[in-house]
Amino acid sequence: MATLADVAKHAGVSASTVSYVLSGKRSISEQTRRRVEQSVIELGYHPNAGARALAARRSHIVALVVPLRADVYVPIMMEIAISVTMAARRHGYDVLLITNDEGVDGVRRVAASGLADGVILMDVELDDERIPALRAQGTQAALIGLPDNTAGLSCVDHDFTAAGALCADHLADLGHREIAFIGYGAGVYHRHAGYAERTLTGFRTRADQRGLRFLHRSCEGTYESTAGTLARILADRPDTTGFVVQNEGAIGPLLNLLRGMGRTVPEDASVVALCPEQLAEQYSPRLTAVTGPTKQLGRVAVEQVLGRIAAAGRGDRPGDELVLLTPVLTVRESTGPAPR
Amino acid sequence: MATLADVAKHAGVSASTVSYVLSGKRSISEQTRRRVEQSVIELGYHPNAGARALAARRSHIVALVVPLRADVYVPIMMEIAISVTMAARRHGYDVLLITNDEGVDGVRRVAASGLADGVILMDVELDDERIPALRAQGTQAALIGLPDNTAGLSCVDHDFTAAGALCADHLADLGHREIAFIGYGAGVYHRHAGYAERTLTGFRTRADQRGLRFLHRSCEGTYESTAGTLARILADRPDTTGFVVQNEGAIGPLLNLLRGMGRTVPEDASVVALCPEQLAEQYSPRLTAVTGPTKQLGRVAVEQVLGRIAAAGRGDRPGDELVLLTPVLTVRESTGPAPR
DNA sequence: TTGAAGTGTCGAAGCGCTTGAATTGACGGT
DNA sequence: ACCGTCAATTCAAGCGCTTCGACACTTCAA
Structure with missing residues (x-):
């Protein structure tokens, strides 16, 4: 395996010159640069990662x-992981995968050993135990998700409040007046996953502004649970014509149940889902849905950590940054004008 | 950040002694070992990854x-990725995520730079272009999936042939005589993904042995495509009572379509799916399904690469290894005795 | 009593790269 | 002719760890 020294010898320059050609940190004459680059190619040189890191x-x-939790929609996690990896590569970085079963220690280990220059945390909870560890160690990080205290942190997340509001607006625009909001099961709220609450708040606020009557019901996402939830909703508010479904697991059951009771979507009832496009397209009828730009989540997180790493490298104290990505409502076949 | 030297000074021994305590490569007196371990803890020492690697x-x-392909069921990929990561950790290894858009160069890069000691390839195709690159570079690898020529390689995959046979056996045991096999779209077969063919072969062979009449139809996995496929099947073989679904995308549509035409599952028709448990549990009725042990796929792959790395480190030539994991058929609610 | 064979520890030489300081010319201004 | 300036290059000192060989000391068989 060729080393820097081999390249230097081959090109007839010193090792440091080769290093500078590769890093671009000092000016190099056009001639020398070309010779070195040629040698790099001829020898098939790849800088040794360990030596470079050291x-x-x-x-x-x-x-x-x-x-590792199962209640997160897995394809989304994968999409984030992949967008993170690709974004990182564009900046000359690679991505190390850490599973959360290592917990706080994983982050500590990887940062303290210099294995990673920074960390991206997915699925951050409101009072995430990993955050104090980051602070204590001075580890550069970007969080995907919003903790309660974001001071000194870089975070990115979907703007769930806006997502909730989009749902309310859309149904209001279509003339619906009685709406049911089918939320997550108690577990998700207990876990302090802020997104559930933020979506609800966004919806609630806008619904109030638009003069909608609505009902929020939590739902575990199983068939049975959805059936129960729907029954209670229709018992309490028989005139409900609009449904906002936050829990992806409840979507399929809800559609089946409505069909089963003879209510056609979208003629008799409109359904708006908060879910990835992929999922929305999968149902019949295809769902009008509010979707956040998942890939950007990864991209922004990468830019945030790398920004912080660069700042720390320059000796600056990296500042906080809070990015909320605007979701989009795509009208498909599951919503229509309210029946009279 | 504490270094080896700091620990050595703190414990009153030489740096090499600390190194040997940590690696266990030479015998160390009980006393010294304890002093060193104590110092490691007190100083919060973490060996520097770069230096160690160098x-x-x-x-x-x-x-x-x-x-990056979208036609693979994503949660399974994630499950493999996670099981790989966890298995690797158990052996003191970390996992670097490479997306396949880097193609062959990605593998070359991480191996040549010494960033990774070995590589695990997912979704290996029959004549995968990455394999010659591995051979040329002498990179240690484990493949998840089976290429056509496995000489000198370590591979692990589900035993799809057995999976196909399990389906045939189950339906035959229940007395079904006319079976339809709903496969993947042409794209999957063209891509030379061996699993599609192996499953079909396993099914076909066993079906013949058991005296089943069957029909294989490919299907894209969309609603429309499934509707077309089903219509053709029932036109050709109106007495079909058993369905084997290989394409996960076709499962939901198939169930809906059967329901729509008044055929109850499992009373009028039995459906066996080839899919992860997670998916099988999600439908109503819950599906009898053949499932491979996904987590083991990751675990075995890790053991294979690490084994090869160790062998190469000892100067041995790592041997080939081919592991096929036995799938399991779980009876749920979608299969029953054939109607007379 | 002596040598051979362990045990436990240390010293020092790298591993392949980066980078601050030093060096060498070339050029232009005075 | 001289000096300061600047661009291009080299020197050399690490970065923090592993590991080979050496060394001192025990132990035990002959």
């Missing part, structure tokens, strides 16, 4: 901590 | 190459 005190790796 | 010529990282 000398430069920078591994060019960020760690991505993925949750 | 000196030992081993990064303790394996790269996992994940496909």
Whole structure:
């Protein structure tokens, strides 16, 4: 395996010159640069990652901590993981996968050993136990999700409040007046996953502004649970014509149940889902849905950590940053004008 | 950040002694070991990954190459990725995520730079272009999936042939005589993904042995495509009572369509799916399904690469290894005795 | 009593790269 | 002719760890 020294010899220059050609940190004459680049190619040289990390005190790796919980829609996690990886590559970084069963120690280990220059945390909870650890260690990080205290942190998340509001607006625009909001099961709210509450708040606020009557019911996402929830909703508010479904698991059952009781979507009832496009397209009828730009989540998180790493490298104190990505409502076949 | 030297000073021993305590590569007196371990804890010492990799010529990282294709069921990929990561950790290894858009170069890069000691390839195709690259570079690898030529390679995959046979046996046991096999769209077969063919072969062989009449029809997995496929099946073989569904995308549509035409599952028709448990549980009725042990796929792959890395480290030539994991058929609610 | 064979520890030489300081010319201004 | 300036290059000192060989000391068989 060729080393820097081999390249230097081959090109007839010193090792440091080769290093500078590769890093671009000092000016190099056109001639020398070309000779060196030629040698690099001829020898098939790849800088040794360990040596580079040791000398430069920078591994060019960020760690991505993925949750193991089953209640998150898995394809989305994968999409984030992939967008993180691709974004990182564009900046010359690689991504180390850390599962959350290592817990706080995983982050500590990877940061303290210099294996990773920074960390991206997915599925951050409101009072996430990993955050104090980050602060204590001075580890550079970007969080996907919003904790309650974001001071000194870089965070990115979907704007769930806006998502909730979009649902309310859409149904109001179509003339619906009685809406049911089918939320998550108690577990999700207990876990302090802020997104559930923020969506609800956004919806509630806008619904009030638009003069909608609505009902919020939590739902576990199973068939049975959805059946129960729907029954209670229709018992309490028989005139409900609009449904907002936050829990992806409840979508299929809800559609089946409505069909089963003879209510046609969208003629008799409109359904708006809060879910990835992929899912929305999968049902019949295809669902009008509010979707956040998942790939950007990964991209922004990468830019945030790398920004912080660069700042810390310059000796600056990295500032906070809070990015909320605007969701989009796509009208498909599951919503229509309210029946009279 | 504490270094080896700091620990040595703190414990009153030489740096090499600390190193040997940590690696266990030479015998150390009980007393010294304890003093060193104490110092490690007190100083919060974490060995520097770069330095270790440089000196030992081993990064303790394996790269996992994940496909970007959308036609693979994503949660399974995630499950594999996670089981790989956890298995690797158990052996003191970390996992680097590589997306397949880097193609062959990604593998080359991480191996040549010493970033990773080995590579795990997911979604291997029959004549995968990455395999010659591995051979040329002498990169240690484990493949998840079966290429056509496995000489000198370590591979692990589900035993799809057995999976197909299980389906045939189950339906035959229940007395079904006319079976339809709903396969993948042409794209999957063209891509030379061996699993599609192996499953079909396993089914076909066993079906013949058991005296079943069957029909194989490919299907894209969309609602429309499934409707067309089903219509053709019932036109050709109106007495079909058993369905084997290989394409996960066709499951939901098939169930809906059967319901729509008044055929009750499992009274009028039995459906066996080839899919993850998670998916099988999600439908109503819950599906009798053949499922491979996904987590083991990751675990075995890790053991294979690490085994090869260790062998190469000892100077041995790592041998081939081919592991096929036995799938399991779980009876749920979608299959029953054939109607007379 | 002596040598051979362990045990436990240390010293020092790297591993392949980065980077601050030093060096060498070339050029332009005075 | 001289000096300061600047661009291009080289030197050399690490970065923090592993590991080979050496060394001192025990132990035990001959």
